[in-house]
Amino acid sequence: MVLRKLPRKILLAISFLAIVLQERGFAKSEPIIRVLVLDAKKIHLRADQSRPLIVKGLGLNRKSIKSLHLNVNNGKLRYSFNRDSPQWISLKKGQELSVGTRDPRGIWLGKRRYGGRLRILNSDSTIKVVNYLGIEKYLKSVVGSEMPKDWPIEALKSQAIAARTYALRQLKKTGEYDLNSNISNQVYLGVEAETNRTQEAVNRTRSLVLVDKGRLIEAVFHSGSGGETESSYSVWGKHRPYLISVRDYDQDSPNYKWQKHFSQKELQNLFFDLGGLNAIRIVEQSSTQRVKRVKIYGPKGITYLSGKEIRSLLNLKSTLVKFKMIPSSFIPNQNDKEFFNDIKNDAIYRKNSTSIINNLLQLPNVTYGDSLLVNGNGSGHAVGMSQWGAKYLAERGAKYREILRHFYKGTKIISFSLR
Numbered sequence: 001m002v003l004r005k006l007p008r009k010i011l012l013a014i015s016f017l018a019i020v021l022q023e024r025g026f027a028k029s030e031p032i033i034r035v036l037v038l039d040a041k042k043i044h045l046r047a048d049q050s051r052p053l054i055v056k057g058l059g060l061n062r063k064s065i066k067s068l069h070l071n072v073n074n075g076k077l078r079y080s081f082n083r084d085s086p087q088w089i090s091l092k093k094g095q096e097l098s099v100g101t102r103d104p105r106g107i108w109l110g111k112r113r114y115g116g117r118l119r120i121l122n123s124d125s126t127i128k129v130v131n132y133l134g135i136e137k138y139l140k141s142v143v144g145s146e147m148p149k150d151w152p153i154e155a156l157k158s159q160a161i162a163a164r165t166y167a168l169r170q171l172k173k174t175g176e177y178d179l180n181s182n183i184s185n186q187v188y189l190g191v192e193a194e195t196n197r198t199q200e201a202v203n204r205t206r207s208l209v210l211v212d213k214g215r216l217i218e219a220v221f222h223s224g225s226g227g228e229t230e231s232s233y234s235v236w237g238k239h240r241p242y243l244i245s246v247r248d249y250d251q252d253s254p255n256y257k258w259q260k261h262f263s264q265k266e267l268q269n270l271f272f273d274l275g276g277l278n279a280i281r282i283v284e285q286s287s288t289q290r291v292k293r294v295k296i297y298g299p300k301g302i303t304y305l306s307g308k309e310i311r312s313l314l315n316l317k318s319t320l321v322k323f324k325m326i327p328s329s330f331i332p333n334q335n336d337k338e339f340f341n342d343i344k345n346d347a348i349y350r351k352n353s354t355s356i357i358n359n360l361l362q363l364p365n366v367t368y369g370d371s372l373l374v375n376g377n378g379s380g381h382a383v384g385m386s387q388w389g390a391k392y393l394a395e396r397g398a399k400y401r402e403i404l405r406h407f408y409k410g411t412k413i414i415s416f417s418l419r
Contacts (some may be wrong), residue, residue, distance in 0.1 A: 030134045030135060030136060031134070031135045031168060031171065032132055032133065032134060032135070033132075033133060033134075033135045033138050033167055033171070033178055033179070034119075034130050034131070034132055034176075034177040034178045034179075035130065035131045035133075035138065035177060035178065035179060035180070035181050035188055036128060036129070036130055036131075036176070036177040036179070036180050036181060037109065037112075037114060037118075037129050037130070037131045037181045037188070037190070038109060038110070038127075038128070038129040039123075039126050039127070039128050039129075040126060040127060041071060041072055041125075041126055041127065042069075042070065042071035042072070042127070043069075043070050043071075043109065043110070043120070043127050043129060044067070044068075044069050044070075044109075044110060045067065045068045045069075045070075045099055045107055045108060045109055045118070046066060046067040046068070046107075046108045047065075047066045047067070047101060047103060047107070047108070048101075048103050048105040048106060048107070048108060048113065049103070049105070051101055051102055051103035052064050052065050052066055052101070053065045053066065053067075053068060053099055053100070053101055053107065054099070054100045054101060054102070055068060055097065055098070055099050056097065056098040056099075056100075057096055057097035057098055057120075058079070058097065064082075065081050065082065066082050067081065067082055068080075068081060068099065069081075070120065070127055071127075072122060072124075072125070072126060072127050075122070075124045077122055077127070096119050096120060096121050097119070097120040098117060098118070098119055098120070099117065099118045099119075099120065100116075100117045100118070105191070106190070106191045109129060109190075112189060112190040112191075112192060113190050113191040113192060114131050114133070114190045114191060115131075115133050115137050115190075115191055116131055116132050116133025116134070116137065117131070117132045117133070118130070118131055118132075119131075119132060121176060128176065128177075130176060130177045131181075131188075135164065135167060135168065136202055136203075136206060136207075138167065138188065139160055139163055139164055139167070139202045140194045140198050140199050140202045141188055141189060141190055141191065141193040141194050141198070142159075142163045142167075142186055142187065142188050142193075143156055143159050143160050143163060143198040143201050143202060144189075144193035144194055144195055144197075144198040145186075145187040145188055145189040145193040146159055146163065146186060146187050146221075146387070147159045147387055149195045149197050149198055150197070151391050151394070152391060152394035152395055153197065153200065153201060153394075154393075154394040154398060154399050154400045154403065155387070155390040155391045155393075155394040155400075155403070156197060156198060156200075156201035157201045157204060157205050157400040158385065158390045158394070158400045158403040158404050159201070159221070159385075159387065159390070160198075160201045160202045160205045161205050161208050161209065161210060161219075161400065161404060161413065162210065162219040162221050162384070162385050162404065162408075163186055163219075163221075164205075164207075164208070164209055164416070165209040165210045165211075165216055165217060165219035166185075166186060166218070166219045166220065166221075167179065167186070168209060168216055168416060169216045169217075169218065169219070170185065205400065207415045207416050207417070208413055208414070208415060208416070209413070209414060209415075209416040210242075210404060210408055210411045210412070210413060211411060211412050211413075211414055212240075212241065212242050212410065212411050212412075216416075217240070217242055217243075217408060217411055218232070218240060218243065218384075219384065219385070219408065220232075220243070220381070220383050220384035220385075221384045221385040221386070221387060221407075222378075222379070222380030222381055222382055222383065222384065222385070222386060222387065223250075223253065223255060223378075223379040223380045223386070223387050223388060224248065224250030224253035224255060224256060224378050224379055224380070224386050224387065224388035224389065225248040225250060225288075225318075225320070225377075225378045225380070225382035225386050225389070226248070226250065226255075226256060226257075226318065226320045226376075226377025226378025226382070227247075227248055227250070227251070227256075227377065227378070228245055228246070228247060228248055228288045228382075229245055229246050229247075229248050229288075229382050229383065229384070229386060229389075229407065230245055230286060230288055230290060230381070230382040230383050231243060231244045231245050231286075231287075231383070232244075232383050232384075234286040234287065234288070234290065234292070235286075235290075235381050235382070235383050236383075241409070241410060242408045242409050242410050242411045243383055243384055243408070244409055245287065245288055246406060246407060246409065248378075248386045248388075248389045249386070249388075249389040249392035249393060250378065250386050250388035250389045250392065251392075252388060252391070252392060253378075253379070253388040255317055255318075255378060255379035256377060256378065256388075257375075257376070257377055258317055258375075258376050258377070259373065259374065259375055259376070260314070260316065260373075260374045260376070261371065261372070261373050261374075262277075262314070262371060262372040262373075262374070263371050264276070264370070264371055267371070267372060270313060270314065271296065271298050273298075273300070273301075273303075274296060274297075274298025274299065274300050274301055274302075274303060275298050275299035275300035275301075276298055276299055277296065277297070277298055277370075277372060278297045278298055278299060278325075278370070279296075279297040279325060280294055280295070280296055280297070280310075280323045280325075280372070281294060281295045281297070282294055282322075282323070283295050283304075288320070288382075289320060290307060290318070290319040290320045290382065291307040291310065291311075291319045291320075291321055292306065292307045292319075293305070293306055293307065294307070294310050294323075307319040314374065316374060316376060317376055317378065317379040317380075318376055318377065318378040318379055318380060318381075318382060319382075320376060320377045320378050320382070321374050321375065321376040321377075322374070322375045322376075323372060323373075323374055324372070324373045324374075324375070325370045325371070325372060325373075326370060326371050326372070326373050327370055327371075384407060384408065385403075385404070385407040385408065386407065389406075389407070390403050390407070393406065401413060
């Protein structure tokens with residue numbers, strides 16, 4: 001039988017669908033990501049409701065496992081099923097258990113649920129739990145874990161593509177896992193972080209990634225930079241042409257401007273080897289005025305710290321900061337908003353200038369009881385996409401391609417496929 005010639009409109013629709021499918025990258029095999037979700041001395045797993053857990057690696061044929069409890073001691077694992085009496089077993093280092101389920105609602109691990117499969121490793125002192133799942137399923141949680149779910153869909157789509165690119169670049173052929181589930185990589189909080197909007201953001205950008213010269217980029221991102229993002233070279237000493245300083249639009253971020261105060265006692269504990277803190281001087285900054293190196297003066301000596309080190313020591317939101325020493329007699333109450341407003345206007349600073357270091361180069365004697373006030377901007381390392389900046393641009397009509405091209409200069413968006 002000869003098929004009748006299809007109308008032109010239908011042929012055009014079929015051609016358009018083929019292009020969309022190609023762009024969306026419906027690959028035959030979706031990459032599997034391995035995510036470390038827990039590293040602890042004891043764990044508790046349970047089925048969501050009626051469907052049991054499927055446990056492999058213990059040599060048992062139990063078909064009604066609803067919960068599994070494990071703890072480790074001297075390299076041995078103790079386990080119990082369904083609140084039965086615990087039993088001791090020995091697992092060699094590196095030997096694994098595997099826990100799965102046919103329940104689409106996933107597996108409870110403590111207070112969180114995870115899709116896919118959970119691999120349990122005995123590492124002598126702790127138990128590691130690694131979640132194996134398809135990358136698109138993983139991203140539906142990451143988008144909701146990294147960005148508020150009620151933000152504009154174009155911002156969520158930008159986050160999905162950046163997170164997919166970042167994750168695929170982390171895939172490894174060896175090792176126990178590909179990436180962590182916390183801020184050391186990207187935040188992944190399991191099934192509870194998924195919503196209809198995060199699923200939409202991932203589905204509508206399925207397989208799309210950012211590349212430079214055909215290779216996956218380092219698609220790092222952060223909360224907000226405080227007005228201007230930073231280059232990768234300034235932060236990590238490695239130049240990436242797509243990770244340069246650009247204007248940010250994060251002025252709506254709650255961390256766009258912030259302050260932190262340290263009392264005399266806190267400074268003595270933080271700078272114990274120096275006997276406390278007399279003064280702190282910025283000796284090197286980046287082109288965007290972020291701290292790269294500081295000189296610390298204490299009663300017992302002097303030392304230098306990098307911007308990353310001083311940020312970690314003082315638990316600061318960013319390195320875009322300024323330091324002020326304040327006489328102990330003017331240490332404010334944390335709730336005294338009027339005092340901090342005066343500090344912003346430098347009123348108290350000018351009034352008490354004889355007791356404050358005005359010229360750190362000459363380093364006059366400083367009252368030992370001085371406290372420290374840090375004025376800062378932004379949150380995070382400030383490299384790559386600003387999440388608050390993406391929100392601002394999306395609210396003003398920018399599509400995900402415009403947002404990503406603004407923060408990752410010169411990159412292309414293509415469909416990822418396995419080779």
